[in-house]
Amino acid sequence: MVRTAIGGMRISETVEGLERYPINIRYPYDDRTSIEALRDLPMVTPSGAQIGLGDVAEITVTDGPGMIRSENARLNGWIYVDIAGRDLGGYVEEARRVVAEQVDLPPGYSVAWSGQFEFLERAEKRLGMIVPVTLLLIVVLLFMAFGRAVDVAVIVGTLPIALSGGFWLLWMLDFDLSVAVVVGFIALAGVAVETAIIMQVYLNLALDKRRKQAAAEGRPVTMDDVLDAVTEGALLRLRPKIMTVATIFAGLLPIMIGSGTGAEVMRRIAAPMVGGMATATLLTLFVIPAVFVLVNRIDAVRNPKTLSPTPGAMAHGHPAE
Structure with a gap:
């Protein structure tokens, strides 16, 4: 029901010369514009009774990533940090240590640090x-x-x-x-x-x-x-x-x-x-x-x-x- 009525399911395609266009089917826009409308979407049980989608599913709105990004063929998320009152190099060094000690990353996950401190690191190498x-x-x-x-x-x-x-x-x-x-x-x-x-x-x-x-x-x-x-x-x-x-x-x-x-x-x-x-x-x-x-x-x-x-x-x- 969620896949067809809300997300839209591809049922066929139309052929127009060399062009191909998919044909999707789903409920009208007015029937899926709010959480209340989604909860009231009718469903028919195998016994023939009509119920609403909200009777069998919990429908909520949650925040997700503002943008899906990938790097090196892997999905990634960015966390921006503004530094005030201390040097960038010292903060990044301490943050790396704290994350390594207190954060257990699931398999397949990794953390990379990037930002203006990289200019300082490159300059320090040259000055060294x-x-x-x-x-x-x-x-x-x-x-x-x-x-x-x-x-x-x-x-x-x-x-x-x-x-x-x-x-x-x-x-x-x-x-x-x-x-x-x-x-x-x-x-x-x-x-x-x-x-x-x-x-x-x-x-x-x-x-x-x-x-x-x-x-x-x-x-x-x-x-x-x-x-x-x-x-x-x-x-x-x-x-x-x-x-x-x-x-x-x-x-x-x-x-x-x-x-x-x-x-x-x-x-x-x-x-x-x-x-x-x-x-x-x-x-x-x-x-x-x-x-x-x-x-x-x-x-x-x-x-x-x-x-x-x-x-x-x-x-x-x-x-x-």
């Missing part, structure tokens, strides 16, 4: 190959520029101090890790390494100047000469560093407070730069000179002839080592 190669190239170029492993180690070893400011600002702004944030950190690392290189060059030039003076005077280079060289080199680098930081802040702060189209992405690129330049300034003006003094002090212990103390000498209030 690109970042080590880039760091290796930076180390090679630094070694070619300075020719000393100590100078390269000072710059690379102190780089995390410059990056820490970017992480602090991301934490304060409650920004999650994304491809845009990684791009901002790459730009920050480039600027921080550049300023650290210039500071290291200024310090080396100032120390070479002190060494030439000591050689002309016929005396060994002392720790006082190193301290004088650090003071001179750092002061020569002070104004260019302040100008660099002021320029970067002036260019990026409008992006941080902007709210137009694309501002969400640009803010996540600019945030590591803004926060990192604050600590990069401390790195260039304080950490690099301090490490420079420490390295030369260690070198003086290993090679006393290179940096030998002058008894009773004083330079800018620093006692001789």
